[in-house]
Amino acid sequence: MGNVRLKIRAVLFASTLLAGTSSLPAIGAEPDVILYNAHILTVDDGFSTAQAVAIEDGKFVKVGSDAEVLDTAGEATRKIDMKGKTILPGFNDSHVHMLAGKTFGVQVDLTRVRSIADIKAALAARIATARPGEAISGSRGWWEYQLSDGRLPNRHDLDEIAPNNPVAIAGPHYAIVNSLALKMAGITAQTPDPQGGEIYKDASGEPTGLLMDRASRPVMALFARPTPEQQFEGMVKVIRLANSNGLTSIGDPSGSVEDAALYRRLYDAGKLTLRVDFSYSVDHALPLDKVEAALKTFGPAGQAWGDGMFRADELGEVALDGAELSAFLRDGYPGKPDYHGIQMVPTEHFKAFAALANRYGWRLRPHAVGDAAIDEALDAFEFANAEKPITGRRWMIDHAFLLGPTHYPRVKALGVVINSQYMHNAQLGKLILKAWERPLADRSEPYREWLENGILFANGSDGPIAYDACPLYQIYGSVTRNTKWGGKLGPDQGISRRDAIKSVTINGAYTSFEEKVKGSIEPGKYADLVVLADDILAVPAENIKDIKILATVMGGRTVFGTLEQ
Known part of the structure; x- marks a missing residue:
C-alpha cells in the first residue's frame, strides 16, 4: 500500500x-x-x-x-x-559572505575586542608563536565605535607588537596594516591612490596604515591562503553557526570556481545544511576581453544541483563604490565639498560590462552604497536592457543605502530587487553619521519609504558569518530602528513586524526565483x-x-x- x-x-x-x-x-x-x-x-x-x-x-x-x-x-x-x-x-540572509568561513580559525579572532590594547594583545599572542616574517591577519567582527580609544588603530600601534611580521587587520572595506606590510607591498608616501581605492596619509604625507578598498590589495596578496582542509573545516563551523541563528538559506555574493567546488564538496560530505544562492566574482575593472574570458571559465549561467541546495546565475559583488567613508555621493561630503567618495569604475566601462554579462545570461548584483553609485548601476542596467531585456529577470542592487525618490521609477520599471542589510545601520550607523551628517545620514536605508513606494527589498547581514548574521536582530532593527551604538538613523523609517519577517524569508526567496519552493x-x-x-x-x-x-x-x-x- x-x-x-x-x-x-x-x-x-x-x-x-x-x-x-x-x-x-x-x-x-x-x-x-x-x-x-x-x-x-x-x-x-x-x-x-x-x-x-x-x-x-x-x-x-x-x-x-x-x-x-x-x-x-x-x-x-x-x-x-x-x-x-x-x-x-x-530564515534567508540574502547577502552574507559565508565564504569568509574559509579563514575561520586561521585568522586572529578580534570579535570580542573593545580597545586598541585588546587588538594588540590578541595579535601579540599569535606573533609570539610565529616565525619572523610570517604574515599575521586579524579577523573582522570588531567596530570602531566599540573601541574605547575613540579611533582606529594605525601602523604605529601595530608596529609596537609586530616589528618583524607583516600584519593586517580587516575592517568594512578597508585594511589596517603595519609598516613592514606597507614596505613589502611597496606602498610609500609617493604611491598614488589606485582607481577604486585610497591610501590614507598623515599631515606629513606618510601612509597611516589605513588602506581603503582596492588600495589594500597589494598588501593582502602577501598573506598565505588556508589549506583546502582548513577551508573545509572552517566552512563546516560557520555553517553550524548559521543554522543556530535560524538560517536555512543564504545568498553568497562573491566567489570563485574553486569556491563553488568547495560548496559541492561540503554537499557531497553531508555538511552543507544551507541552501546557497551563489554569485561568481569577476573583476569588472578589467578590459572587456579579459572579463569575457573569465565568464567562459564559470560555465553557463543558471547552474543548479542538489534539489534546491545550490544555484548560480549572478555576478557579484561588483563594487561601484566604497562604504560609509568612501560611498560615491552626488554631492560632496560634509566638510569636504570636493570629495565625492570612490568611484570604482568609470560609468561607460560599467555599462559595457553589464551588457556583456547580459549577453552571457548572467544577472548582476552590484555593490552600490551612495546615491551616485546607484545612479551608475541603473544607468548600466538600462544600457544592458536596451540591447537585451532584463525586465523581469530580477537584477539586483546590493546595499543601496541612499536609494531615494529619484531612483524609484527606474527601479520599478526594470523590476530591480534591493538587497539591503539593516546591520549596517546597527553596527556602522555612528560612522555613517560621522561621515555624512544629518540630514543625509537619516536617509540611510529608509525602509518605510521604500515599501510605501513599492520597492521590494530583502534583508541580510553583509557579515562574514562569524558574527551578526542574525535575522532576529535584522527584524528587530527594521521594526525599531534601534542600533548597537545607541543612536538612530531615520527613526521614522521603522516597518511592521510582518514586513520585517518577510524581508528575511519570502523576499529572500524572491531574489533567487525560489518563492514557489521556499x-x-x-x-x-x-x-x-x-x-x-x-x-x-x-x-x-x-x-x-x-x-x-x-x-x-x-x-x-x-x-x-x-x-x-
Whole structure:
C-alpha cells in the first residue's frame, strides 16, 4: 500500500510541476512527521496562521488546524507536540559572505575586542608563536565605535607588537596594516591612490596604515591562503553557526570556481545544511576581453544541483563604490565639498560590462552604497536592457543605502530587487553619521519609504558569518530602528513586524526565483523552518532580538537544536 501511495503522489507532483505550480497534493500522503499545537506564521500571501504542519520527503504536505493535519497521520508518522511554540519559515540572509568561513580559525579572532590594547594583545599572542616574517591577519567582527580609544588603530600601534611580521587587520572595506606590510607591498608616501581605492596619509604625507578598498590589495596578496582542509573545516563551523541563528538559506555574493567546488564538496560530505544562492566574482575593472574570458571559465549561467541546495546565475559583488567613508555621493561630503567618495569604475566601462554579462545570461548584483553609485548601476542596467531585456529577470542592487525618490521609477520599471542589510545601520550607523551628517545620514536605508513606494527589498547581514548574521536582530532593527551604538538613523523609517519577517524569508526567496519552493510554510515547499521560544508578533519590540531559537529544520532535517521541547 505504501508503494502505491508513493506512486500516486509522484504522478500528482509531476503534474503540478508541468502546470507551473509547486503545490504538492496531500491526497494519500502519509507524513514522516507532524508538528502540532504550534503557532505557525506561514508567511503566505495572506500571512495566515496555522496550528499544525505535516512534512514528508523533505517538503510540507499539509498546513492547517491540528485536527486537519493530524488526520493525515499514518502508523509510522512521528507526532510532536510543539506546546504553543512559534514556527516561522527558515530564515534567508540574502547577502552574507559565508565564504569568509574559509579563514575561520586561521585568522586572529578580534570579535570580542573593545580597545586598541585588546587588538594588540590578541595579535601579540599569535606573533609570539610565529616565525619572523610570517604574515599575521586579524579577523573582522570588531567596530570602531566599540573601541574605547575613540579611533582606529594605525601602523604605529601595530608596529609596537609586530616589528618583524607583516600584519593586517580587516575592517568594512578597508585594511589596517603595519609598516613592514606597507614596505613589502611597496606602498610609500609617493604611491598614488589606485582607481577604486585610497591610501590614507598623515599631515606629513606618510601612509597611516589605513588602506581603503582596492588600495589594500597589494598588501593582502602577501598573506598565505588556508589549506583546502582548513577551508573545509572552517566552512563546516560557520555553517553550524548559521543554522543556530535560524538560517536555512543564504545568498553568497562573491566567489570563485574553486569556491563553488568547495560548496559541492561540503554537499557531497553531508555538511552543507544551507541552501546557497551563489554569485561568481569577476573583476569588472578589467578590459572587456579579459572579463569575457573569465565568464567562459564559470560555465553557463543558471547552474543548479542538489534539489534546491545550490544555484548560480549572478555576478557579484561588483563594487561601484566604497562604504560609509568612501560611498560615491552626488554631492560632496560634509566638510569636504570636493570629495565625492570612490568611484570604482568609470560609468561607460560599467555599462559595457553589464551588457556583456547580459549577453552571457548572467544577472548582476552590484555593490552600490551612495546615491551616485546607484545612479551608475541603473544607468548600466538600462544600457544592458536596451540591447537585451532584463525586465523581469530580477537584477539586483546590493546595499543601496541612499536609494531615494529619484531612483524609484527606474527601479520599478526594470523590476530591480534591493538587497539591503539593516546591520549596517546597527553596527556602522555612528560612522555613517560621522561621515555624512544629518540630514543625509537619516536617509540611510529608509525602509518605510521604500515599501510605501513599492520597492521590494530583502534583508541580510553583509557579515562574514562569524558574527551578526542574525535575522532576529535584522527584524528587530527594521521594526525599531534601534542600533548597537545607541543612536538612530531615520527613526521614522521603522516597518511592521510582518514586513520585517518577510524581508528575511519570502523576499529572500524572491531574489533567487525560489518563492514557489521556499520562503513560506505552504504545501509543496521545502520543509525549512525555525522554532522560536516566544511569539515574535506579541513580545515587546525590544525583546525581538533576544528571542531564543530552539530548532532549525532544513528539508525536514533538524540541523540545529531539537523539536522535542
